[in-house]
Amino acid sequence: MTPRQRVLAAVNHEEPDRVPIVLGVSNATGIKMKPYRRLKQLLGIEAADHYLYSWPELGTAAIDEEAMVRLGVDVRGVLDLEPASVLERNAHRPPHADYLNSWGSGATEIRPGEWFPMVCPLASATTIKEIEDYPWPDMEDPTRVAHVAEQAARLAAENRYAIMATPWLLFPLERAFAMQGMDTFLMNLALRPDFAEALLWKIQELCKVLMGHFLAALGENVDIIKIGDDLGTQESLLMSPAMYRRILKPIHADYVRFIKERTSAKLFFHTDGDVFPLIDDLVEIGVDILNPIQTSAGKMSNLEELKARWGDRLTFCGGIDTNRILPDGTPDEVAVEVRRVIDILGPGGGYLVSSVHTVMDDVPPENILAMVDAVFEFGGYQQRPEKPA
Amino acid sequence: MTGRAEIIDLVYEHVLNGEAEQAVGEVERGLALGVEATALLFDAMIPALEEVGRLFETGEVFLPEMLLAARAMQEAMNVIRPSIVAAGVEPIGRFVMGTVAGDIHDVGKKLCIVMLEGAGFEVIDLGINVAGEKFVDAIREYRPDAVGMSAFLTTTVREFDRNVALIEEAGLRGTVKILIGGAPVNQHTVDRVGADGYAPDASSAVRVTKAVLSIG
Numbered sequence: 001m002t003p004r005q006r007v008l009a010a011v012n013h014e015e016p017d018r019v020p021i022v023l024g025v026s027n028a029t030g031i032k033m034k035p036y037r038r039l040k041q042l043l044g045i046e047a048a049d050h051y052l053y054s055w056p057e058l059g060t061a062a063i064d065e066e067a068m069v070r071l072g073v074d075v076r077g078v079l080d081l082e083p084a085s086v087l088e089r090n091a092h093r094p095p096h097a098d099y100l101n102s103w104g105s106g107a108t109e110i111r112p113g114e115w116f117p118m119v120c121p122l123a124s125a126t127t128i129k130e131i132e133d134y135p136w137p138d139m140e141d142p143t144r145v146a147h148v149a150e151q152a153a154r155l156a157a158e159n160r161y162a163i164m165a166t167p168w169l170l171f172p173l174e175r176a177f178a179m180q181g182m183d184t185f186l187m188n189l190a191l192r193p194d195f196a197e198a199l200l201w202k203i204q205e206l207c208k209v210l211m212g213h214f215l216a217a218l219g220e221n222v223d224i225i226k227i228g229d230d231l232g233t234q235e236s237l238l239m240s241p242a243m244y245r246r247i248l249k250p251i252h253a254d255y256v257r258f259i260k261e262r263t264s265a266k267l268f269f270h271t272d273g274d275v276f277p278l279i280d281d282l283v284e285i286g287v288d289i290l291n292p293i294q295t296s297a298g299k300m301s302n303l304e305e306l307k308a309r310w311g312d313r314l315t316f317c318g319g320i321d322t323n324r325i326l327p328d329g330t331p332d333e334v335a336v337e338v339r340r341v342i343d344i345l346g347p348g349g350g351y352l353v354s355s356v357h358t359v360m361d362d363v364p365p366e367n368i369l370a371m372v373d374a375v376f377e378f379g380g381y382q383q384r385p386e387k388p389a
Numbered sequence: 390m391t392g393r394a395e396i397i398d399l400v401y402e403h404v405l406n407g408e409a410e411q412a413v414g415e416v417e418r419g420l421a422l423g424v425e426a427t428a429l430l431f432d433a434m435i436p437a438l439e440e441v442g443r444l445f446e447t448g449e450v451f452l453p454e455m456l457l458a459a460r461a462m463q464e465a466m467n468v469i470r471p472s473i474v475a476a477g478v479e480p481i482g483r484f485v486m487g488t489v490a491g492d493i494h495d496v497g498k499k500l501c502i503v504m505l506e507g508a509g510f511e512v513i514d515l516g517i518n519v520a521g522e523k524f525v526d527a528i529r530e531y532r533p534d535a536v537g538m539s540a541f542l543t544t545t546v547r548e549f550d551r552n553v554a555l556i557e558e559a560g561l562r563g564t565v566k567i568l569i570g571g572a573p574v575n576q577h578t579v580d581r582v583g584a585d586g587y588a589p590d591a592s593s594a595v596r597v598t599k600a601v602l603s604i605g
Contacts, residue, residue, distance in 0.1 A: 110518045116493040183456050183496045190407065190453035233452070234572045235589060240451045296573070323573050327543050362544045 003074035007162035008223065010349045011266045011289060011315045019346050019379035021372055022317055022354040024063035025077030026166035026226055027052060028270045028292060029317070031359040031368065036061035039365040043070055053079055053168050054087055057099040057107050057115035060358060071372045074352075075224065076161040078152050080168055080214055084143035102137035105178040122179040126188070128198050136202070139209035145217045152221035164224040165265070167214050170207035172200045172251050173229040179203075189239060189247065197247055204251050208258050215262040222265040224289065227255065232273020235298045241277050253285040260286055268317065272357060274298030279306075283313050292318030292356045295341075303344040316345050317352040320371055326355060327362035331370035338374035346379065353379065393424050397433045404437035404465060407457025412465045426472030429465075438462050438507040442592030455591070456496070459503040466506060480511035482602055485527045486537040487515030489548035494541035497570060500591035501537065508595040521552040525559045534602055535566040535585075537594075543573045549582040566601045570594065 001009075001017045009016035022029050031039070033049055040047065043066075050062040063073070081087065086102045093099075098119050100106035106119035122134065155163050169175060176185045176199050188196040215225070229252065231238055239248075256267055266288040275282075276299035282290065293316050295301045306316065319341045320326060325334055338353065345351035353375050359368060396419040403412035412434075419429050441458040444450040450458075484505055488495050495517050502512045513531050515523055528536060536556070540546045549569055556562050567584040574587050586601045588594035599605075 110493060111491055114491055118493060183499070186453040187407075187456045187460065190457055236448060236451065238452055240454075243451070243453070323543055324577070360542065360544045362547065 002160050004160060004162045004223065007074050007352070010352060011224070012349065013312065013315070014349045015347075015381040016349065017381060019342050019375055019381075020074040020162075020352050021072045021375055022075050022164070022352045023071055023073050023359075023372075024052075024061070024068060025073075025075055025164050026079075026270075027058060027060045027168075028226075028228070028357055029354045030060040031063065032059050032361055033061045034059075034361040035359055035363050035365065035368070036063065036067075039067065039368055040064070042365040042369070043067060052077075054081060055168075057090075057109075059113075059115065071368070072376060074162060075164040076155050078148055078155070078163060078165045078218065078222070080144050080148065080210065082144070082168075083138070083141040085141075102141075103175070103179065104135065104137075117178055120179060120181040120184070122199070123181050123184055125180065125199075126192060126195055128195060131195070131199055131202050136206060139206050139213070144210060145213050148214060148217035149219070152218045156221035162223040163218075163221055164226065164268070165214065165218055165222045166226040167211065170211055170227060171229045171270075172204045172207060172255070173231070173248060175203045175207070176200055186238065189243060193247065200247070200251055204255060208255065211255075211259060212262065215259065218263070218265075220264075222263060224268050225259060225263060225265045226268040226270060226291075227259070228268075228270030228291070230270075230272040231278055232271060232275040232294070232297060232300075234273060234296070236274055237277060238273070241281075244278060245281065249281055249285065252282075256286040266315070272297075274300050276300060276302075276306075279310055279314070283310060287314070289315040289317050289352070291316075292354065293345075294356050295319055295321050296323035296356070303341060307345055307347075307350075311345070311348065311350055315350045315352060318354045318356050319345060319351075320353060320355050322356045322358075322360065322363070326359065326367050326371065327364075329367065331366050334367045334370040335374040335377070338371055339378040342375070342379050346381075393419075393422070393428075396422065396424055397428065400429055400433035400465065401437045404434050404458055404461045405440055407454055407461050409457070409461040409464045412461040413468055416465045416468045420469065420472065425476070426469040427476055427478060429469055430473060430478075434462055434465055434469075435507050435509075438504065442504060442595075445590065445592050452496075455500060459500050459591075462503050462507055478509075481509040481604055482511070482534040482598070483531060484510050484512045484535050484537055484598070485515060485524070485531055485533040486512055486539070487519035487524060487527075488517040488539045488541075489545050489552065490518055490520045491548060492540050492542060492545035493517045494571070495539070497541075497572075497591060498537075498539040501539075501570065501588070501594040504591045504595050505598065508599070510598070521548065521555040524552050525555050525561065528556065528561045528565055529559070533565060535568055535598060537568045537570065540569070540571040540574065546571065546573050546578060549578065549584065553583050568594075568598060568601065 006016040007020045047064045052060045104121040107115035108118040268289040269287040270291045274297040325337045399415045588597040
């Protein structure tokens with residue numbers, strides 16, 4: 001069984017030879033550069049640093065093929081890029097100056113090498129006119145996806161790994177947070193729903209243009225397409241279920257429909273926090289794979305119930321805790337937790353092992369290896385696969 | 390003419406509903422009509438905020454509504470603060486608060502501050518990305534009853550350990566209670582860091598603080 005067959009079986013709710021592994025390939029399943037450097041050192045890999053999306057300020061590593069093989073990762077990513085002109089401008093800006101993306105939002109360096117999204121160009125906007133007048137990014141810029149067709153075709157020709165397409169943040173709500181600031185936009189959702197909805201739909205329109213080009217470039221060479229929007233907090237939802245259903249669900253439904261009209265790839269939806277009360281809604285609009293299953297957040301810790309209620313329709317990707325287990329656990333504790341999660345989410349397929357969101361700087365490289373080695377050891381369905389050399 | 394009871398009711402409703410402009414309008418009208426600032430605060434604004442907190446904890450309101458209520462409270466507070474000070478109302482405690490170094494998340498911290506101010510605490514906000522040394526300096530300068538540290542990331546939670554050590558080294562640990570908060574924070578964190586408590590959300594921050602400071 002090839003890694004691709006393994007993934008396809010799992011997302012079609014069949015048991016492959018072992019539970020598939022998804023690491024790297026997107027920020028939400030990625031490894032930050034600092035822990036990745038330590039991992040490279042531990043594995044004796046000598047390779048230059050490369051960043052996902054060619055974006056050092058995001059700080060998430062593009063994992064070298066040698067490491068991907070050692071980690072047993074069953075997918076390979078195809079990503080978009082900011083327009084070449086934007087990458088160029090940022091590469092040549094003064095040191096430590098704010099990073100600004102094509103949307104006009106961006107990140108500020110608060111400590112050397114640590115960037116946070118703090119530049120919100122529509123922070124004070126409250127009117128539809130301001131949305132109409134804003135210099136929105138050019139989603140027709142061909143340099144955003146110029147590499148996509150060839151990269152996807154090469155992976156498809158190899159036919160070894162499942163192809164996971166992860167365009168950067170074509171997420172309406174999170175993009176609205178980036179444009180306005182999270183608290184400001186949340187207040188506008190309640191205070192100025194017409195404005196908030198208009199902003200979301202405007203962003204959605206732009207996301208769809210780029211997503212359309214991205215999917216056209218991929219053609220049939222894609223197995224999983226990632227979108228999302230963070231909807232949960234540590235203990236609850238960012239907004240009431242009623243507000244979600246009134247304002248955002250139609251937007252997500254429209255987006256999923258748009259994507260599914262253009263590809264048969266499985267729809268991967270990333271949403272942090274405790275989103276338990278919205279899982280029925282996400283299934284209803286066509287989400288196939290839910291990520292990251294933040295077990296440290298509220299009812300998402302109840303993996304048995306997740307599997308029992310939605311396991312026949314939803315594939316779970318994630319579930320390996322980055323709050324305590326991966327940063328603070330011993331390799332043995334990591335292995336025990338991976339086995340526990342696999343035992344609950346694995347039966348019948350429908351589970352892809354991944355860390356709950358990005359592996360951060362506090363995770364020792366030994367624990368990253370312990371996570372995947374536990375999958376090799378305990379993740380087999382019928383036969384035990386050989387551990388990669 | 391609008392009566393005092395009606396104004397108190399309206400201020401309560403506007404803060405509860407997060408209508409900042411109307412809350413400020415009613416507070417100004419109340420003051421102009423001779424309603425005491427303390428009555429506006431204790432009979433309308435604080436109960437409204439407590440009710441929002443209760444509704445948040447029971448899952449009846451969510452962040453957007455809570456943020457709006459907090460903003461209405463803050464803006465109304467700005468109007469009555471001089472009168473409250475003039476009335477000689479003493480704060481029930483002093484709090485120094487900040488988001489730790491390497492972290493910029495402050496939505497939760499801002500909500501905590503409003504809830505604490507609403508409960509009668511004086512809060513000095515050190516802002517975001519606050520170095521441990523700044524916390525120490527602020528403890529020396531303001532002599533607070535409690536210091537609150539916020540961190541959203543598992544990586545920046547490590548700053549708590551460093552900051553508690555710095556406060557100890559400065560010989561100030563005995564003078565101040567240390568409270569922590571943020572998404573990855575739980576009782577394990579409190580035990581590891583050697584803090585005095587944590588609150589899972591802004592609404593329970595007041596309860597936790599009062600318990601830690603033994604305020605009735």
